Amino acid sequence: MARPYRSVLYIPAANARAMEKARGLAADAIIFDLEDAVSPAEKPFARDQLAAALQNDYGGRARIVRINGLDTEWGQADAEACAALTGLADAVLIPKVSSPADLDRVAAIIPDLPLWAMMETAQGMLNAGAIAAHPRLGGMVMGTNDLAKEINSRFRPDRLAMLTGLGLCLLAAKAHGITIIDGVFNAFKDEDGLRFECEQGRDMGFDGKTLIHPAQLEIANAAFAPTEDELGLARRQIEAFEAATAEGKGVAVVDGRIVENLHVATARKMLEQAQAIAALAS
Numbered sequence: 001m002a003r004p005y006r007s008v009l010y011i012p013a014a015n016a017r018a019m020e021k022a023r024g025l026a027a028d029a030i031i032f033d034l035e036d037a038v039s040p041a042e043k044p045f046a047r048d049q050l051a052a053a054l055q056n057d058y059g060g061r062a063r064i065v066r067i068n069g070l071d072t073e074w075g076q077a078d079a080e081a082c083a084a085l086t087g088l089a090d091a092v093l094i095p096k097v098s099s100p101a102d103l104d105r106v107a108a109i110i111p112d113l114p115l116w117a118m119m120e121t122a123q124g125m126l127n128a129g130a131i132a133a134h135p136r137l138g139g140m141v142m143g144t145n146d147l148a149k150e151i152n153s154r155f156r157p158d159r160l161a162m163l164t165g166l167g168l169c170l171l172a173a174k175a176h177g178i179t180i181i182d183g184v185f186n187a188f189k190d191e192d193g194l195r196f197e198c199e200q201g202r203d204m205g206f207d208g209k210t211l212i213h214p215a216q217l218e219i220a221n222a223a224f225a226p227t228e229d230e231l232g233l234a235r236r237q238i239e240a241f242e243a244a245t246a247e248g249k250g251v252a253v254v255d256g257r258i259v260e261n262l263h264v265a266t267a268r269k270m271l272e273q274a275q276a277i278a279a280l281a282s
């Protein structure tokens, strides 16, 4: 069963209260952030505090550590600290990945943990296929704030300027069978805006959304989970197709739409996703 990643919550590793609180939050995954959410003065303190926090039980939530880039004064020490986190973290997230060589450099310091890539530079968008093909890569996270800064785009609710980059990274991740998570929605008190972006990302094929505040969890969890109606349809499609196959047919019809073996594969995947979500909640 694939692990769910509907809601992926950033927590500044300098914030002990938030790291403790996250142990009881309904997040599928947590990104413990050493990068942008932590001020330069707090970086070493945050690194030490994170190592202590990860001794705690985070249940089934995936624990992802975002380090500073190796081109910063903190990146090397962050990566070395992560090398000692085998069993305590599930992945290390590298910011501003622009090419596979950026992953190679971190892979040489961290031999065991899966690596994830922040996709947030123009070069990264153009090299998305090669980055996704890296043998150590387990997932991609869209960094839509940095990408907007780099390409000098303006925020629009329909994310017109982001769509090319989102699409390139999405195709790259799917081609290589890795997880891909959509970027954050900054206006954390705007529920309608968040819901719209979650549904847009879900409809594009993203596995979930990165979040910055616990108030965003419920909306993301609902948007990226199959509904009861969708699950009911999936079950009926499987049943109808199996009945059609037993009669020697290759196609069934449900609710006036054809059902072929590829639709059955999608239906089975949806049921598995629902099972994985239920397992995480129990």
Ligand SMILES: CC(C)(COP(=O)(O)OP(=O)(O)OC[C@H]1O[C@@H](n2cnc3c(N)ncnc32)[C@H](O)[C@@H]1OP(=O)(O)O)[C@@H](O)C(=O)NCCC(=O)NCCSC(=O)C[C@H](O)C(=O)O
Pocket: 009, 010, 011, 012, 017, 018, 019, 021, 022, 033, 036, 037, 118, 120, 142, 143, 144, 145, 146, 147, 183, 184, 188, 212, 213, 214
């Ligand atoms: C945005 C915030 C600074 C708001 O914080 P605050 O004013 O403290 O919010 P509240 O008072 O409403 O908080 C209520 C309680 O919830 C806890 N809390 C808040 N945020 C989190 C969190 N992210 N995880 C866990 N718990 C959280 C507070 O501690 C309060 O708890 P309690 O004391 O029990 O009442 C703040 O939400 C925040 O710092 N968010 C994270 C910001 C962040 O991580 N930014 C970096 C990632 S975004 C990014 O870099 C994307 C990418 O790289 C790109 O380029 O796009």
Ligand SMILES: [Mg+2]
Pocket: 036, 095, 118, 120, 143, 145, 146
């Ligand atoms: Mg960023």
